[in-house]
Every structure is written in C-alpha cells, then in structure tokens.
Amino acid sequence: xxxxxxxxxxxxxxxxxxxxxxxxxxxxxxxxxxxxxxxxxxxxxxxxxxxxxxxxxxxxxxxxxxxxxxxxxxxxxxxxxxxxxxxxxxxxxxxxxxxxxxxxxxxxxxxxxxxxxxxxxxxxxxxxxxxxxxxxxxxxxxxxxxxxxxxxxxxxxxxxxxxxxxxxxxxxxxxxxxxxxxxxxxxxxxxxxxxxxxxxxxxxxxxxxxxxxxxxxxxxxxxxxxxxxxxxxxxxxxxxxxxxxxxxxxxxxxxxxxxxxxxxxxxxxxxxxxxxxxxxxxxxxxxxxxxxxxxxxxxxxxxxxxxxxxxxxxxxxxxxxxxxxxxxxxxxxxxxxxxxxxxxxxxxxxxxxxxxxxxxxxxxxxxxxxxxxxxxxxxxxxxxxxxxxxxxxxxxxxxxxxxxxxxxxxxxxxxxxxxxxxxxxxxxxxxxxxxxxxxxxxxxxxxxxxxxxxxxxx
Amino acid sequence: xxxxxxxxxxxxxxxxxxxxxxxxxxxxxxxxxxxxxxxxxxxxxxxxxxxxxxxxxxxxxxxxxxxxxxxxxxxxxxxxxxxxxxxxxxxxxxxxxxxxxxxxxxxxxxxxxxxxxxxxxxxxxxxxxxxxxxxxxxxxxxxxxxxxxxxxxxxxxxxxxxxxxxxxxxxxxxxxxxxxxxxxxxxxxxxxxxxxxxxxxxxxxxxxxxxxxxxxxxxxxxxxxxxxxxxxxxxxxxxxxxxxxxxxxxxxxxxxxxxxxxxxxxxxxxxxxxxxxxxxxxxxxxxxxxxxxxxxxxxxxxxxxxxxxxxxxxxxxxxxxxxxxxxxxxxxxxxxxxxxxxxxx
Numbered sequence: 079x080x081x082x083x084x085x086x087x088x089x090x091x092x093x094x095x096x097x098x099x100x101x102x103x104x105x106x107x108x109x110x111x112x113x114x115x116x117x118x119x120x121x122x123x124x125x126x127x128x129x130x131x132x133x134x135x136x137x138x139x140x141x142x143x144x145x146x147x148x149x150x151x152x153x154x155x156x157x158x159x160x161x162x163x164x165x166x167x168x169x170x171x172x173x174x175x176x177x178x179x180x181x182x183x184x185x186x187x188x189x190x191x192x193x194x195x196x197x198x199x200x201x202x203x204x205x206x207x208x209x210x211x212x213x214x215x216x217x218x219x220x221x222x223x224x225x226x227x228x229x230x231x232x233x234x235x236x237x238x239x240x241x242x243x244x245x246x247x248x249x250x251x252x253x254x255x256x257x258x259x260x261x262x263x264x265x266x267x268x269x270x271x272x273x274x275x276x277x278x279x280x281x282x283x284x285x286x287x288x289x290x291x292x293x294x295x296x297x298x299x300x301x302x303x304x305x306x307x308x309x310x311x312x313x314x315x316x317x318x319x320x321x322x323x324x325x326x327x328x329x330x331x332x333x334x335x336x337x338x339x340x341x342x343x344x345x346x347x348x349x350x351x352x353x354x355x356x357x358x359x360x361x362x363x364x365x366x367x368x369x370x371x372x373x374x375x376x377x378x379x380x381x382x383x384x385x386x387x388x389x390x391x392x393x394x395x396x397x398x399x400x401x402x403x404x405x406x407x408x409x410x411x412x413x414x415x416x417x418x419x420x421x422x423x424x425x426x427x428x429x430x431x432x433x434x435x436x437x438x439x440x441x442x443x444x445x446x447x448x449x450x451x452x453x454x455x456x457x458x459x460x461x462x463x464x465x466x467x468x469x470x471x472x473x474x475x476x477x478x479x480x481x482x483x484x485x486x487x488x489x490x491x492x493x494x495x496x497x498x499x500x501x502x503x504x505x506x507x508x509x510x511x512x513x514x515x516x517x518x519x520x521x522x523x524x525x526x527x528x529x530x531x532x533x534x535x536x
Numbered sequence: 537x538x539x540x541x542x543x544x545x546x547x548x549x550x551x552x553x554x555x556x557x558x559x560x561x562x563x564x565x566x567x568x569x570x571x572x573x574x575x576x577x578x579x580x581x582x583x584x585x586x587x588x589x590x591x592x593x594x595x596x597x598x599x600x601x602x603x604x605x606x607x608x609x610x611x612x613x614x615x616x617x618x619x620x621x622x623x624x625x626x627x628x629x630x631x632x633x634x635x636x637x638x639x640x641x642x643x644x645x646x647x648x649x650x651x652x653x654x655x656x657x658x659x660x661x662x663x664x665x666x667x668x669x670x671x672x673x674x675x676x677x678x679x680x681x682x683x684x685x686x687x688x689x690x691x692x693x694x695x696x697x698x699x700x701x702x703x704x705x706x707x708x709x710x711x712x713x714x715x716x717x718x719x720x721x722x723x724x725x726x727x728x729x730x731x732x733x734x735x736x737x738x739x740x741x742x743x744x745x746x747x748x749x750x751x752x753x754x755x756x757x758x759x760x761x762x763x764x765x766x767x768x769x770x771x772x773x774x775x776x777x778x779x780x781x782x783x784x785x786x787x788x789x790x791x792x793x794x795x796x797x798x799x800x801x802x803x804x805x806x807x808x809x810x811x812x813x814x815x816x817x818x819x820x821x822x823x824x825x826x827x828x829x830x831x832x833x834x835x836x837x838x839x840x841x842x843x844x845x846x847x848x849x850x851x852x853x854x855x856x857x858x859x860x861x862x863x864x865x866x867x868x869x870x871x872x873x874x875x876x877x878x879x880x881x
Contacts, residue, residue: 130879138641144594145637149630151604155619156626162619166612167844174602174609174848178855181598186862189591190869195879197869209862237841241686244612246841476620478689487627494631498638505645 082475084484085157092149095495099143101449105274106136107211112301114204124293131514137192142502161464161474167246168234176220184213222263223254228465230327232256261323265316272309273445278302280442281510286429291513303419310416325373329382331459334393335402336369341383344370350403353396393461401454408448415441537836544845548610553814559599561803566593568717570663586640588724588874590881609848611838614821621689625697629669636662644881671709675702678759680823683831708751711744716802723795726873737790762816779808
C-alpha cells in the first residue's frame with residue numbers, strides 16, 4: 079500500500095467520522111431555535127424542559143463535532159501538501175472565512191447557551207441559541223462552497239509551472255457562486271435538518287413507546303414531524319435539481335452514478351442493481367427513459383454515457399452506483415417514516431401506533447446513512463480528480479510522507495474514534511434513558527458526592 | 537513583488553501573528569487551568585476550574601483554527617511544508633486536541649468516580665501535551681527546520697521536532713501557560729480555594745522565570761540570528777525591557793488584590809514574548825537550518841497572490857469587529873467569580 083492510497087483512506091475516515099456530527103448540530107440547532115422560541119411565545123414550562131433536555135444532547139454532539147473537526151484543518155497540510163500548495167490561494171481564503179464568520183459565532187455563543195441560563199434573561203438566551211444555530215449553518219455554507227469549488231471550479235486562473243503550478247483567485251464572487259454551490263448547499267442544509275428532526279423523532283418515539291414523559295414526547299414529536307415533512311419534500315426537489323446540475327457540470331459523474339456505460343436513447347434509470355465493471359454492464363431493475371426525463375424533462379434526449387469519456391477519467395462506477403442509489407433509498411425510507419408518522423399523528427393517540435413508533439426509533443439512522451453515502455458519491459464520483467479538471471488526486475499527496483507514517487496515524491485515528499464513539503453512544507443512551515426529568519436527581523447526586531468529599535476535608 | 541503587494545503581505549503576516557497572540561493569551565489560560573486540573577483534589581474544586589473556563593474555552597480554541605487557516609490562506613507554501621514535515625508530532629497534537637475537546641462534556645455527564653478520574657487525567661494530559669506541542673512548534677520555527685534547496689523537508693520524521701532547543705521552548709510555553717492559568721483562577725475563585733491558589737502563584741512564577749532565563753541564554757548562545765534585528769535597531773530592546781517590568785509587576789498586583797490587573801499583565805507578557813518571536817524570525821516564515829540564506833522560506837516566497845490577500849483583508853475587515861464585539865460581550869457576561877448551580881458542568 080502506498081502513501082497515496084493510505085492518505086485517501088485516512089482522509090475518508092477522518093471526514094466521514096467527523097460528518098456524523100455537524101449535520102446533527104445544524105439540524106438540532108434549528109430544532110432548539112423552534113423549541114426555545116415556543117417557550118418564549120407560550121411561556122409553557124414544558125417547552126423549557128424540552129429546551130433544557132435537548133441543549134444537553136446538543137452540547138455532547140457539538141463537542142464531538144469540534145473534537146473531530148479540528149482534525150480536518152490539519153488534514154490538508156499533513157497528507158495533501160501538494161494539493162494545499164495548489165489550491166491554498168483559493169481554498170484557504172474560504173476556510174479562513176469559515177473560521178471568522180462561522181466558528182467564532184457558534185463557539186462564542188455556545189458558552190452562553192450552555193452556561194448562561196442564570197446570567198441572562200430568556201430573550202438574550204434565545205438570541206444566543208439563534209446565533210449558535212446560525213453559526214452552524216454558516217459553517218456549512220463556507221465548507222460546502224469550498225468543496226463545490228473542487229467539483230466545479232470557477233473564478234480562478236492557473237499560474238506557474240511544475241511544482242509551482244497553482245490556482246489563484248480571479249473573481250472571488252465567481253469562486254463563491256460557482257456552478258454547483260447553491261444546489262449543493264441547499265442539499266446539505268436540508269439533509270442536516272432531516273438529521274436533526276429524525277433524532278428528535280426517534281427519541282420522542284422511544285418515550286411514547288415506553289409510555290414515559292408523554293406530554294414532553296408528544297410535543298417534541300410534533301415539532302420534529304413538521305420539520306421532517308418540510309425537509310423530506312424539499313429534499314426531493316433539491317435532489318432533482320442537484321442531479322440536473324451534476325448532469326450539466328460533471329456528466330461523467332452522473333453517468334457513473336447510474337452506471338450508464340453506453341449512451342442510449344432514451345436513457346433509463348435503475349431502482350437498484352449490481353455493476354459488473356469488467357463486462358461494463360449493470361444487472362438490475364431498470365425504469366426505461368426515466369433518467370432522460372429527470373435530466374431533460376423529456377423522453378427523447380439521451381444522457382451522455384461513460385463511452386463518451388476516456389476510461390482513465392472514470393470514477394469507480396461499482397462503488398458510486400451503490401452509494402448513490404443507497405442515498406436515494408434512504409430518502410425513500412425517510413419519506414415512508416414521515417407518511418407513517420403523519421398517519422399516527424392524525425389518530426387520537428400517537429402512542430397506539432406501535433409499529434410506526436418502532437420504525438421511527440430506528441429512523442434516526444436513515445439521514446445519517448444518507449449523509450455518508452451522499453458524500454461518498456460526491457467525492458468518489460469526482461475521482462480521479464481532486465479539483466475537477468485541474469488537479470489529479472495522485473498529484474495532490476504530500477511528497478515527503480512515508481506509508482509507515484500514514485499507517486501509524488491511520489491505526490491510531492481508528493482506535494481513538496472507536497473509543498470516543500463508544501463513549502459518546504454510551505453517554506447519549508444514558509442521557510436519553512434518564513429522560514428530561516432526571517435533572518434534579520442528577521443534581522442531588524452531584525451534591526451528595528460533594529458533601530461526602532467536603533466531609534473529608536481536614 | 538510590488539510595494540502594494542508587499543504591504544498587503546505584511547498586513548496579513550501581522551494578522552497571523554496577532555492570531556497567535558490572541559490564541560496564546562486566551563487558550564493559554566484554559567490550557568494552563570487544564571495543566572493545573574489535577575492539583576485540585578476535590579470534585580467540587582475541579583468543577584469550579586472547569587466552569588471557570590467552560591463558557592469560553594471553545595471560542596478561545598477557534599483562534600487556533602484561525603491561525604492555521606490564516607497560514608493556509610496567506611502563506612500556502614508555509615502551511616503545506618510545515619504540516620507535512622511534522623506529520624507524526626502534529627498527529628499526536630491532534631489526538632490531544634480531540635481528547636481535550638470532548639473531556640469537559642464527557643466528564644460532567646455522569647458522576648461515577650472512576651469515570652470522572654479517567655477524564656480528569658485525560659484532560660490534564662491533553663492540556664499539557666498541547667501546551668508543549670505549541671511551544672515546540674515555535675521552538676522549531678526559531679531554530680529552523682532542515683529544508684533542501686527546493687524548500688522540501690529533509691529532516692527526521694520524529695526526532696527533528698524533539699531537538700533540545702525546541703523542547704526548551706515547549707517547557708517555557710508550558711510554564712507560561714501554568715502561570716497564566718493560575719492567575720486566571722485567582723481571578724475566578726473566592727474564599728478558601730482562592731487563598732490556596734494564590735499560594736500557587738509564587739511557584740508558578742519561579743518556574744516560568746527560570747525557564748525564561750534559561751531559554752533567553754540558550755537563544756543568545758545558539759540562536760544568535762534571533763537578535764539580529766534588535767542589534768541593528770537597539771530601540772527594540774525596549775520591548776524586552778518592558779516585558780521584564782511587566783513580569784515583575786505581577787506579584788505586586790496579586791499582593792494588592794488587583795487580580796484583574798495581574799491577569800492583564802500576564803496577557804501583555806505573552807503578547808510581548810510573541811512580538812519578540814515575530815521580530816526575531818522576520819522576514820522568514822520557515823527558517824531552514826541547512827543554509828538558511830538560500831533554503832529558508834521567506835514571507836515573500838510563501839505569500840498568496842495579491843488578489844487573495846485583498847479578499848482576505850476584506851473578510852477580516854468585516855469579520856473581526858464582530859468577533860471582538862461578541863467576544864467582549866461574552867467575556868463581560870461571565871466576569872466575576874464562578875458559582876456552581878443546577879445547570880453547571
């Protein structure tokens with residue numbers, strides 16, 4: 079195994095593990111704004127309990143996001159020095175903007191959100207919640223722009239030769255508003271909302287199943303259901319629009335997503351299937367003409383197949399076909415969850431719909447899996463390029479690192495991630511099982527512990 | 537490079553140095569509190585320590601992201617060279633950052649004693665490791681790292697980072713942050729606990745002044761290039777001199793119970809030390825220890841294009857007033873002594 083492959087593996091591991099948490103912070107951030115807003119409007123103490131409970135969960139998730147996010151700012155320099163030299167001019171300024179406009183906002187006001195309950199009035203506290211949520215959305219904005227520039231670079235010029243060849247900014251607005259930015263940003267934000275909403279849905283469904291905290295759970299259920307319905311529907315629109323954007327700007331990627339080896343009229347789409355890369359064939363359930371219809375809104379025009387492009391520029395069709403279809407499948411499951419949930423809501427007692435609730439408890443996994451698979455498709459679909467059309471991934475790796483070094487870091491990263499992930503799940507599970515009312519009991523434990531230690535004082 | 541471009545580049549260099557200063561002044565005290573964490577023996581005291589830094593440490597750490605991001609944006613060549621050269625040491629720094637980021641949150645979630653002890657130890661170790669690593673990185677930049685004529689790293693993948701002089705600067709940084717953290721805790725605590733922490737100020741200061749003196753001597757003997765600018769412009773010596781007075785003032789302020797002023801002196805001390813670092817290393821961003829005249833990466837060589845520097849300047853001009861604005865707001869809100877309540881950590 080060479081340093082290139084290992085570095086790719088490590089980058090994938092780092093970013094995938096990190097990306098379990100930011101969508102949750104973004105989505106839950108929005109949920110917190112709604113919950114605390116409901117408390118401010120109605121003054122109903124149950125919304126205060128709801129906010130307190132979810133803020134604790136949010137803090138845990140946010141800490142994981144920060145811890146795993148710090149890794150990323152180093153990742154480009156340590157393993158991808160040549161990439162960093164090439165894109166630094168363009169990419170660095172976007173990351174700098176992320177730090178200045180987003181991280182300070184969310185981290186600064188997070189302190190107020192977690193520690194400021196008794197320091198400020200309810201309105202100022204609500205303001206800090208809004209700022210944290212806004213900061214989380216801003217961080218998505220900048221990082222998706224940076225990544226979109228790698229997918230569809232614009233507003234730059236290439237200067238220098240050989241090792242000094244690099245991209246410089248020509249028009250910063252075009253860099254920001256590159257052809258895929260807006261579509262992909264909407265797609266990512268909606269996915270994050272779904273992730274947050276389905277977490278709240280899952281926990282409320284769990285309480286309703288166990289017949290615990292019924293008032294609390296019913297209200298959480300309804301808030302989350304509203305966000306989930308809006309999210310699922312808009313995500314359908316966004317997915318369609320993003321697909322057409324990929325067809326325009328990265329046709330080779332779309333062809334790989336759908337396993338279109340040969341250009342045919344009209345082009346079909348697979349519900350699912352198996353790709354045989356050697357025979358260049360897909361075995362699966364086809365829907366004739368659908369891809370043509372989705373891309374061009376008619377059944378006549380063919381979608382460009384892989385045969386139009388040199389094979390050395392093909393991504394790994396076998397993998398991206400599956401990740402892309404997996405993502406859509408997950409959206410389908412979320413759609414089902416939302417339908418079942420609405421049916422349950424329309425009945426008098428939500429908690430009688432046992433199978434719907436059971437489905438919703440596990441539904442928290444669907445958006446998370448969709449997030450992972452979606453990014454796998456986006457990034458692996460861009461291969462062999464690191465920056466589409468400008469820099470190959472293999473040209474981006476650090477020249478001086480040895481495979482042994484990367485194996486060392488890769489193994490340790492894996493172990494540490496495994497360790498803190500187990501602890502995270504344990505704490506999350508504990509907090510959920512304790513429920514919203516145990517705050518006082520826990521406080522009692524705190525005090526009992528302190529008293530016992532105070533007595534030891536000489 | 538035109539005068540305009542040079543001007544923007546210098547401006548951006550000042551921004552990066554200012555980020556380093558902000559990082560060291562702010563994250564410095566919470567790293568220091570982390571390094572002192574195990575000196576508090578009771579859970580309640582440890583909780584006071586954590587709640588003293590809890591609301592602000594996250595924001596403080598953003599300065600670290602800003603300075604690394606600023607390097608990436610403004611001096612891409614320096615970012616790429618430095619980070620890939622110190623692959624293994626930086627990976628270890630990242631591990632420490634991960635553990636420290638989750639430690640406060642994880643620790644407070646359950647009261648079991650073994651669990652809290654485990655996270656107390658991890659929090660302490662991570663804080664010490666980060667302080668050491670940041671200092672050692674600066675030490676390496678002072679001493680220079682082996683670069684060949686193509687500016688590619690030619691040193692050992694681990695041992696270069698741990699050279700004795702770098703280690704010394706690492707220990708200096710740890711002692712500096714310990715002193716800074718102690719003074720911060722004096723400011724944030726009251727009663728019996730405060731009196732005990734006041735007694736820590738003296739050993740912390742002695743530790744710092746000793747390492748500072750040793751580092752200064754070693755710098756003068758082994759890293760003579762650091763004082764070239766001061767030799768040419770003797771008025772710069774006033775910075776070092778002023779710094780001495782500020783350090784000497786800290787015990788006086790503590791004695792007079794002006795803890796806020798003592799903390800400000802400590803901040804100023806950190807800022808001046810880093811200004812001396814910036815003056816000493818200028819105009820190189822990464823000095824080469826092999827043939828420094830030709831192999832070093834100068835600011836000019838590493839600088840981003842004029843357009844990028846302009847964009848960055850606009851971003852900073854819009855963003856920084858907000859950052860300072862709500863930073864000030866939040867620090868003001870959490871001023872005063874720490875009191876534990878139901879929602880505390």
